[in-house]
Amino acid sequence: MMLSPDQVSLIGLVFETYVMEHHKNDVLQxxxxxxxxxxxxxxVNAMTLFEDNMEVGECFNAFPSQVLPIFDNALHRAAQTICQTSSSPQGSFNLKHNLHVRISGKQV
Structure with a gap:
């Protein structure tokens, strides 16, 4: 079974928002x-993510190989937004293109 385009959009939007709220400092670092x-x-702590949106957690558990690339794409979009909106002096950091989401059961 494949995720529907609506599910892909929802997962991407939810995860992008999650990264902006919970991992902005990680991305800046x-x-x-x-x-x-x-x-x-x-x-990313799985429990925190899944508490934010249970549907995303259910999709991840059911279709991890489809959801992880959605997470990675959303992470890249969030990173671009963070880079563009950061008040850091120009040249103090560079957008990285090799960002990857790792899901953990441990608090980070």
């Missing part, structure tokens, strides 16, 4: 790293 080629994880 990654921007300060020197390497452009390194792959950077953003570790």
């Amino acid at each position: 990654i921007f300060q790293e020197a390497s452009e080629d390194t792959h950077y994880p953003v570790v």
